Amino acid sequence: MGTDLVESQTVALDVLLLGTLQSGKSSTGNMLLGSRDFRTGLSLGAVTRDCQLRRRVFPAFLRRHGDKASLDLRVLDTPGYPNSLRSPGIEKQIVAEAVKQAFAGGPHIVALVVRVDVPFCEDGHHLSHAMLVLSHAGNVDQAGVDREEYLRLATGPFHALLTSLEHRHHFVENSSPWLQMEGKPLLERLLLLSRRNQYRRLQLRVSE
Ligand SMILES: Nc1nc2c(ncn2[C@@H]2O[C@H](COP(=O)(O)OP(=O)(O)OP(=O)(O)O)[C@@H](O)[C@H]2O)c(=O)[nH]1
């Protein structure tokens, strides 16, 4: 089991971003970090082709044992999966290797990024320690639909995903110019989930 604390007044939060091509992974990473570290963009292929790790320390972000503690956030961005540019086996190996190098013992959180405004038709996500990040939430707002009402209409694989993650989901609008303001509530939720897991890390299996 990995350690949760870098030192007594710092809490570590290691977040692995996963999701299909163009789902908004890098934008979500930027939002969490409150910066534009990861390259983002519209593409018919993949903008992110290699795993990239970025780090930011937020001084006095939370309280721990009555004192202010810093948050040591590390975010690992990954190429979209499935990705027609590489075979599935190789893609998983690349991500697994990057996770091993970046996060000894595994990440605290897997942030699974899914576009909320396009049909989700993938099957077979069974992730514990995971938060479903629903990008493009502004498109739901623009349609004049309440976000949670919209989710209640989910069927098929998307409904199965929501259920398998016990409705741990969070809407984001990554095009917001106020990255930190949009990112903070998600960061707080990820931190809460990590705390609920007693800061245990997730051992990733690469066998399937
Ligand atoms: N309106 C809106 N646009 C978004 C949102 N998230 C991402 N985008 C846009 O969608 C495009 C893809 O976003 P990225 O963050 O690069 O997506 P990605 O999953 O990292 O993409 P790849 O690295 O190519 O797999 C970019 O043009 C983003 O600006 C969102 O929540 N709302």
Ligand SMILES: [Mg+2]
């Ligand atoms: Mg990307």
